[in-house]
Amino acid sequence: MTRVPPSGPHLRSSAAALFGTFLRRTREARGMSQGELARQIPCSRPHLTRIENGSRVPQHDLVTACDRILETGGELLEIWEEVDWYVQVDHPDWFKRFVLIEAKATSIHEFQTSWISGLLQTEAYARALFTVGDAAHDPQLIEERVVARLARQHRLTGPDAPLLTVILSETALRLTVGGPQVMRDQLRHLLRMGRRPNITIQVAPFSLGERLRFSTSVILLTSPGGAVRAYSESLAHGRFLEDPQKVREWRQRYDQLRAEALSPQDSARLIRSVMEGLLNMDSTTIDFSKASWRKASYSGPEAGNCIEIADNVPGVVPVRDSKDPEGPALLFRPDAWQSFVTGVRKGEFPAAGH
Template identity: 45%
Template sequence: MALRRTTEEVVRLLTPEAFGWLMRDLREAAGMKIVQLARQIPCDSSLLSRYESAERQPKLTIVQQIDELLGTGGRLERAWHNTDWHREIEHPDWFKHFVKTEATAVSLREYQISRFPGLLQAPEYARALLARGPSRKDGPTLDQRVAARMSRQARFFLEDGPLAIFIIDEVVLRRMVGGRLVMIRQLKHTLDVIRRFPNIVVQIAPDELGERVAATMGFTLLELPNGTEVIYSESVDRGHFSRRPDAIERLSRAYDRLRADALSASESADLIRRTMEGLLNVSPELQPLPTAMSWFKSSYTGENGGQCVQTSHDLRPLGLMPIRDSKNPDGPALTFPTTSFSAFVNGVKSAGFDAI
């Protein structure tokens, strides 16, 4: 980790965006696509995209691997040490008080009825939400707003991070934000987070609770290091804090009751997984696909056309196998679950289908 520096030294440091631009330029200069680099590390190509867009800080070991694979002579590692990873990212004025409080909380309990909580959002999901929100010409860019939201997650995404309990209304799992692919990524991201970090608990409030839900709007209960509790909620254009003991007592009781009525953590994970699999099962309609994808066809095919198809490994981390006509690369592509496609290929190999 780069050491904390004085104000005079920080002036000479790179910004995380500049580091991301350098990483992308070195990769492109080496003639390597992001998917190819990810395979050699190995890691998810979406993770490298986050590094290049300054949404995530890469670990030094990853940077050293990239330097070696690109043959940069350690240039990227030197830039990593000279990047101001500690800079303070700007949040909207009305939100700053909450971010400051959240950054010191020893525990957090949140109930969400409209969207995945910010601390659980994948970058693509956050981008889709923020792109629809208000913005100012002289305010932060969309990339900066996404980076600000991602920056809040760091202290919670630790094995010994603060306890964070999220109760999410089931409708959030089905509310399409950013399209089918973004939702698949968000659901997979949520499953990855709860699998990796025992301090994060996610429970789903099922539809059948009906009028028994705790409240008609979302809220967050935060416990501070001195034992003080705070309630936070949002209206259309501002945030609301309350330290009133009676309000805290009322919402704490409502939250505990909702936890008892909600699905357990394991049942909730199963529901999230089934929802994601449901999106995968109907993924032949998944459009549009990411534009920067590496397509290939069988090495047994020639260059004279014929009945050929192309596929790509870019979506394999999501459990997807896209297929398109090699003669019409700009046409539509079908996307199938990798398990279904593997079963089909194995069936063809074993002559499990009748010849037509």
């Protein structure tokens, strides 16, 4: 499918605004509220608001979900694919060679110590990182770097997508970048990307200790001809290691680390656990003023230990102690809460003492 060529920095914002308007009008034509669409995607309502007003570029998975929920027959995705969202910008000189080799690599093996891999970062997460870097006081430079980083991700979902294996130090999951909401969306994005057939995500837990194998981030790139290059990066520069013997040593250390890291399934469970913890860290930012709370139908005025939930809070199911309505609420993802309720109805949770 032919993409619209970029003509300047204004194209991205114009495309985002037009797409956002089309999405909003389609949603309204279906009689669906913004909150309801956000719940079904799922994503946060503020994130969907930013997409509809054109201040955020929608990602492939979100557009696919909207296509399905709004029953547009692929029209939304077709429009999204017609647009070249990311204006090409120059990378720093020391990074240009890496980007050129990465763009042709058939497989990428990566270990990250402190941050989520650039190939798996959300727009908000990437922007938060650049905001505290050397571009901190230059909004235009921050935007250019965010665009450049996201542009590198398009290959992961294309027909020539490389095999990507990413091992993340547990530190990368637990460092809250951009605040709980940004970090939560980032971890949710990791879970989505980890379900793609060409992407494997594993976590190196704290318990590995000295067996972590690497003290810095490392990337191994395999070219179409089979040549493997190793790349490591600091804040100020990056360097390639191309000596075949050294590359073999790094590859061996990487394979050992991968064998000791959590499996993809266990890694997903840890990511989900960290994400749910962030959900409750951020509960003070959720507006409960219009929440409609309810208890179980058999709970009378003399009931003892009762909980109550609200069904109309976008993106989450809050649960609180009915005897302490002004107290804190635990927040659960709608799908997690529904799984719990289904399990209770099926008798999967035996009563205390049984």
